[in-house]
Amino acid sequence: MSAAESTDESIPRLPFDQSGLMELPPRFAELRENDPIVKVLTPVGDPAWLVTRHEDVKKLISDARLGRSHFDPPNAPRYSAAVILGGPRGEYETEVVDHTKARQVLIPSFSAQRMRSLRPRIQRTVDELLSRFQELPQPADFHQEIAKRLPVFVISELLGIPFADREQLGTWSQGTFHTSDQQLAVTAMLEMREYIAKFIELKRAEPADDVITDLVLKQQETGFPPDDAIQTYVSTLIIAGFETSVSFTDYGTLLFLRNPDQRALLEADPGLAPRAVEEILRFAPASDACITRYARTDFEYKGTRISEGDLIALSPQTANRDPRVFREPERFDITRNENPHMTLAYGLHYCIGAPLVRVMLDVLYQTLFARLPGLRLAVPIDELVSRNNVLTGGLTSLPVAW
Numbered sequence: 203m204s205a206a207e208s209t210d211e212s213i214p215r216l217p218f219d220q221s222g223l224m225e226l227p228p229r230f231a232e233l234r235e236n237d238p239i240v241k242v243l244t245p246v247g248d249p250a251w252l253v254t255r256h257e258d259v260k261k262l263i264s265d266a267r268l269g270r271s272h273f274d275p276p277n278a279p280r281y282s283a284a285v286i287l288g289g290p291r292g293e294y295e296t297e298v299v300d301h302t303k304a305r306q307v308l309i310p311s312f313s314a315q316r317m318r319s320l321r322p323r324i325q326r327t328v329d330e331l332l333s334r335f336q337e338l339p340q341p342a343d344f345h346q347e348i349a350k351r352l353p354v355f356v357i358s359e360l361l362g363i364p365f366a367d368r369e370q371l372g373t374w375s376q377g378t379f380h381t382s383d384q385q386l387a388v389t390a391m392l393e394m395r396e397y398i399a400k401f402i403e404l405k406r407a408e409p410a411d412d413v414i415t416d417l418v419l420k421q422q423e424t425g426f427p428p429d430d431a432i433q434t435y436v437s438t439l440i441i442a443g444f445e446t447s448v449s450f451t452d453y454g455t456l457l458f459l460r461n462p463d464q465r466a467l468l469e470a471d472p473g474l475a476p477r478a479v480e481e482i483l484r485f486a487p488a489s490d491a492c493i494t495r496y497a498r499t500d501f502e503y504k505g506t507r508i509s510e511g512d513l514i515a516l517s518p519q520t521a522n523r524d525p526r527v528f529r530e531p532e533r534f535d536i537t538r539n540e541n542p543h544m545t546l547a548y549g550l551h552y553c554i555g556a557p558l559v560r561v562m563l564d565v566l567y568q569t570l571f572a573r574l575p576g577l578r579l580a581v582p583i584d585e586l587v588s589r590n591n592v593l594t595g596g597l598t599s600l601p602v603a604w
């Protein structure tokens with residue numbers, strides 16, 4: 203029987219119970235050991251195959267037999283009610299071609315040279331945010347003042363969006379990820395597209411060194427991408443980049459505050475920051491949401507028969523703690539040499555913003571504890587609350603003192 207045909211009420215249902223803010227729900231690890239490809243119900247009650255081992259997540263995440271679109275979108279099984287990422291995306295017939303074109307157009311905008319030129323501007327942003335933060339009465343909210351602002355500022359800088367509009371963009375981006383209020387998500391998306399449309403005109407008139415200009419110039423040279431595709435690409439970058447980065451900025455800081463030995467290592471040798479960033483990405487339980495795919499054909503995978511249209515839920519967080527791949531996987535260890543985590547995906551769909559995430563977190567963690575050596579959590583950990591209504595998770599606030 204395929205996942206889509208199942209009516210069995212005994213099958214596990216996501217989300218699984220979490221034992222603490224810093225842990226992944228233990229059920230994930232149990233399944234990884236005993237039932238690595240298992241039928242589950244998604245948070246909205248639809249059937250899916252949950253995949254938890256590193257080897258399988260890595261294979262299936264870039265398997266060409268899987269895609270993000272569905273042949274019957276209104277009746278496709280959904281992961282959540284969220285407008286973005288909750289269900290199928292893209293056109294079934296043209297998904298592969300569309301996806302390839304999008305990557306070809308976007309990847310050059312994240313070149314090593316662009317990242318090098320952004321680094322001093324990111325450093326300036328981090329310095330300014332921290333200077334302002336230090337002036338605030340204590341305790342102050344790291345989430346509100348730093349984690350919510352840094353990615354929005356950095357991604358806006360990359361895109362070429364003016365300073366004054368950045369907070370608004372952050373609000374739209376958070377709105378699009380809302381899992382319970384669909385109207386809010388749709389309105390946020392439409393308003394953001396309208397805003398980007400105006401911006402395309404502006405960049406045509408006044409080109410600069412930014413991603414929207416790159417896309418406009420590409421259009422002038424080759425006729426592709428048309429304006430509506432530019433709107434889609436830019437909103438995708440905002441949506442894919444903002445909220446994910448906010449969550450990891452919160453959790454990265456929290457991980458250091460909860461692991462003084464690792465913080466001491468970083469303070470003694472800021473050169474460890476790049477490895478620390480990989481470990482934050484591997485270990486932070488920022489969200490337990492899965493990466494979703496739909497089968498584009500019937501096939502068998504390790505004895506499980508998958509049918510065309512079935513939903514497959516890949517858990518990078520559980521794969522990231524697979525003892526078959528990571529030594530002492532439940533330990534936050536910023537000195538790890540090998541860290542092939544799945545947080546930024548792999549292969550065909552590897553996160554396009556990965557170089558930017560790395561520079562941004564690297565600059566932040568090379569700077570944060572040097573500027574605020576007394577930084578500490580200002581409330582007991584069990585008073586922190588996760589953002590359950592946002593697909594990318596994260597914290598509602600992170601009160602700290604210094």
Ligand code: HEM
Pocket residue numbers: 305357438439440442443444446447450493494544545546547550551552553554555556558559
């Ligand atoms: C810590 C922050 C981030 C995390 C954890 C993250 C994670 C991911 C993951 C897991 C995927 C693959 C999704 C899938 O296969 O369905 C992805 C794709 C993508 N990410 Fe990120 N991302 C982050 C930041 C960013 C940033 C800052 C940007 C851009 C400004 C960005 C742009 C993209 C784009 C455009 C894709 C689509 C790639 C494709 O479809 O081939 N991401 N990201």
